[in-house]
Amino acid sequence: MDLSELLDDLIRFWPVDVDDVSLIGHSMGGLVLRSAGHHGYEAAHEWTGKAKTYVSLGTPHSGAPLENLAHQASAILAARPETNAFGRLLRRRSGGIRDLRAGSLVDSDWQGRDPDGLAAAMAAEVPLLPGVDHYWVSATLTRDPKHPLSRVIGDGLVLHHSAGGRNSTRHIGFTEDNGLHLGRANHFNLLNDARIAAKLVDWVG
Template sequence: MGNHLERVIGVLNGVIGDHLKRTGNGLTTAMQLVRDGHPVPVAGAFHAAACARATPRVVVLVHGLMSTEDIWTMPDGETYGSRLSRDLGYMPLYLRYNTGLRISENGEALDALLEQLVCACPVPVEELVLIGHSMGGLVSRSAVHAASERGRRWLPLLKRAFYLGTPHLGAPLERFGSTVTWALARIDNPYTKLIADIVDLRSGGMKDLGHANLRREDWEGAGADALLQNRRHPVPLLPHIRHHLIAGALTADPWLPLLFGDAMVSLRSATGRAVAGDRCSPFPQEHVRIMPSLGHLRLARDPDVYAQIRAWCEEPA
């Protein structure tokens, strides 16, 4: 029952999480690192159990929109984090956060949290890995950008970043929703305007997915029509981080995935094949893997995806 309630709250935060925070609602999810369902107190001293399991290699798993850390649980009860702990000695931590907030807000908060983590960890951190599913990959990239502007201690420790079904070039479904809302609002009819107002209540985090906004400058001060425009500011890929991208494809057919990707994110967006008009740095394609017959949610909990993550982690950084 507890996990079910947490999942419901995760969905609610994804849809109207910015409103919940603005109004001080108790259902707002506060950003924190958790392990085994319990918060890890990085703002102070680690508790004894956490100290006993601390290692110099840390992996942080960042879930996507309307999810919780439960998204990572595979049918056998394990997660990518627990398997990396068993197989390669990583200390797994899971981010819990309000996915309805702006991606840049969550990125800035994750940056501050990771800085607290490396300062509070009872074992000096030597290697940090981020694994982001869907929006979680964008939040990770936003945190890296925030850290690069602040000279954070954790950033040089970040050796690898994994993006699973992450819409690096934006999500077509959200762009379609923005277009419909814009069109309905301009029809001189009170009912269509009401529908437009209701649809427009969706959170800032959801709206950011349209063009994969990573920085505050991408959305601050923008008018209602800005959702139809790509206002993204560049966020370069830092050379010391090895970027690994895994994309899902609905079928093994060579052509259908080009149009539909994993049913939520297009193949081009998930593999970061950017061109100049995308206003995004293109990702190197040597660390891209396309998983046939794998939908968007399965990317967070599939044994074959884990096997690829492990294989990349075993390569020299």
């Protein structure tokens, strides 16, 4: 919500008229931008009507296994007096990190729920910002995203299918044609890769 308001101010106070806005986010940044788009559209912020392109780089749209592991580990450690201190330490994760468990974008996902409870993760189905071309990039440590190792660890932090906004029960709306997969690459290679730079020329212009 705060980001959406800042973007709206940026558009209004920019020294020349703004024709279009391109949004590019890496990892959690991709979720933050989608959340800003949702809140901005709901509030009729001017910038959302000027947004033309959205690109996410290794964003866990349907959740990240590392956060799920931390969530489970904190519950196990907190349950025993010998390890309770470690469990409490793990539970000091920020709200943003906790959102990575299922790719949450809105506060209502947590209302009435214990953030440390072992109930199944939930994420509201927030539609993609209308009128925008949506693109996504994933990476895997192996060449083939279907390799058993890639299915487990993806790019080291985010799985291929999550970067594409899919899992067994969810599909947020990205298309395969608007995706790019980098084999033998890790999560941080996505920040500086010539193949992505070339695609951005095509996608953003």
